[in-house]
Amino acid sequence: xxxxxxxxxxxxxASPNADALRRQREWNVRSTxxxxxxxxxxxxxxxQCNFRCTYCYExxxxxxxxxxxxxxxxxxxxxxAAGLKHLHLNYFGGEPxxxxxxxxxxxxxxxxxxxxxxxxxxxxxxxxGFLLDDAMMEELVGYHCTQLQVSLDGWGDAHDRxxxxxxxxxxxxxxxxxxxxxxxxxxxxxxxxRVHLMPGNEEGVLRLAERINASCSDDRFQVLLKKxxxxxxxxxxxxxxxxxxxxxxxxxYDRVRNSLSRVSDVGADESGGNAAKxxxxxxxxxxICYAARGNSLVVRANGRLNKCTVALSSKGNDVGEIRADxxxxxxxxxxxxxxxxxxxxxxxxxRCPATHVLSGGR
Amino acid sequence: xxxxSKGAATALLAAMSIAGTASPAAASIVGKPAAVVQLxxxxxxxxxxxxxxxxxxxxxxxxxxxxxxxxxxxxGIHCTTNNNAGCNTVAGCxxxxx
Numbered sequence: 001x002x003x004x005x006x007x008x009x010x011x012x013x014a015s016p017n018a019d020a021l022r023r024q025r026e027w028n029v030r031s032t033x034x035x036x037x038x039x040x041x042x043x044x045x046x047x048q049c050n051f052r053c054t055y056c057y058e059x060x061x062x063x064x065x066x067x068x069x070x071x072x073x074x075x076x077x078x079x080x081a082a083g084l085k086h087l088h089l090n091y092f093g094g095e096p097x098x099x100x101x102x103x104x105x106x107x108x109x110x111x112x113x114x115x116x117x118x119x120x121x122x123x124x125x126x127x128x129g130f131l132l133d134d135a136m137m138e139e140l141v142g143y144h145c146t147q148l149q150v151s152l153d154g155w156g157d158a159h160d161r162x163x164x165x166x167x168x169x170x171x172x173x174x175x176x177x178x179x180x181x182x183x184x185x186x187x188x189x190x191x192x193x194r195v196h197l198m199p200g201n202e203e204g205v206l207r208l209a210e211r212i213n214a215s216c217s218d219d220r221f222q223v224l225l226k227k228x229x230x231x232x233x234x235x236x237x238x239x240x241x242x243x244x245x246x247x248x249x250x251x252x253y254d255r256v257r258n259s260l261s262r263v264s265d266v267g268a269d270e271s272g273g274n275a276a277k278x279x280x281x282x283x284x285x286x287x288i289c290y291a292a293r294g295n296s297l298v299v300r301a302n303g304r305l306n307k308c309t310v311a312l313s314s315k316g317n318d319v320g321e322i323r324a325d326x327x328x329x330x331x332x333x334x335x336x337x338x339x340x341x342x343x344x345x346x347x348x349x350x351r352c353p354a355t356h357v358l359s360g361g362r
Numbered sequence: 363x364x365x366x367s368k369g370a371a372t373a374l375l376a377a378m379s380i381a382g383t384a385s386p387a388a389a390s391i392v393g394k395p396a397a398v399v400q401l402x403x404x405x406x407x408x409x410x411x412x413x414x415x416x417x418x419x420x421x422x423x424x425x426x427x428x429x430x431x432x433x434x435x436x437x438g439i440h441c442t443t444n445n446n447a448g449c450n451t452v453a454g455c456x457x458x459x460x
Contacts, residue, residue, distance in 0.1 A: 027422040034399065034407050034414040037430040079404050085430045294399060294407040294414070327403040339399055 033293035033342045038086040040296040045099035047301045051128050054162045055238050057231035062301045068324045069303040070102045074109050075326025084119045091125040092309055107143035129175040137182050146189040153196045158204020183216050191221050198228040199240045202252055209259045223263045287351040292341045307338040308354045316357050
């Protein structure tokens, strides 16, 4: 892989290298966000879920992706394949494993194009892990869907309190068994264990950290610590959330972080994470959210196109639709604000365009 | 889709350059960047009417292969995307994938 990171430069205002660095930064951002060589599709095979997490922001108003939308996604991939070098399929939901029929069809096409040497396929999935048993892992890895993310709220009851099944039943034991099964296999995957921090689950999270260290110690596993936020969930049992600036949160975060042997710094806090900040400080790799990129689209189960996977019910996030023939229609006036950072190079607009777009800052 | 030409690339450079300034003339472009960047019905990105990879090459003297290598480095190998609004997709997690 060619490394195009800029060499260490003298960036003092008087230095001619400051202009070179600025141009390098611009190029880095724009080649990431505007290149037609890559296409990322974040696909929601279903917006239904077998869980009812107490802090979930989704409204579950839309069901499974109908065949017409699946056909449209596949047709779009076929239309673009010849000009693509990299296709990234990212499955989200709802719980994507509840509609494996769609995942299979779309992934099989991507794999076929990869195997034919037309493009390189990478793929990931955000799943609650309940259905991620050994057979499912085998199938997903076969489709190059190797970048997996599973959320945990603590050990045992701590998890089950806030991540119950739709019928209220427990979920932790089965998920943990699936994670152990993956860990004991020799498959090539990466699994990000997203551990949520919220008031009341401190003990459960610390116990979980011990078990992760003991059972998920190889380099396929990473842990991401995330504070639970309030993103619009309407469950009356929505947990309290930490004030990021509070000493209580900082102490909890530090205790968990120090107890883990493998933890991802990137994205560890709401302002972006230490590693990312370091890269940003170097001046070569500013954060770019996928929603800020022109070559990334969210395909909802109903065929509508979004930019952001969080603000699913926001009108400004509804930027177009995909048709069964694989063509798309885009509302340029709605699409443009998401990509504004690519023109302005404003760090905040690149980092999280949603906060700017959805607050009406157009 | 229009492909690059020297004249178009020059116009593009001007447009993007203006977009990066704080002048009153820039405000209209910054406020409505759809005029500069748009997607066609295949999801292909064009910048001021120029296919995007060609436009990037014209703007920064980097070949399409280099554009791809960089984009892969960021998107495919080391995913540095991170949505601070609390996004929980793999794409948004900021994790590093090999």
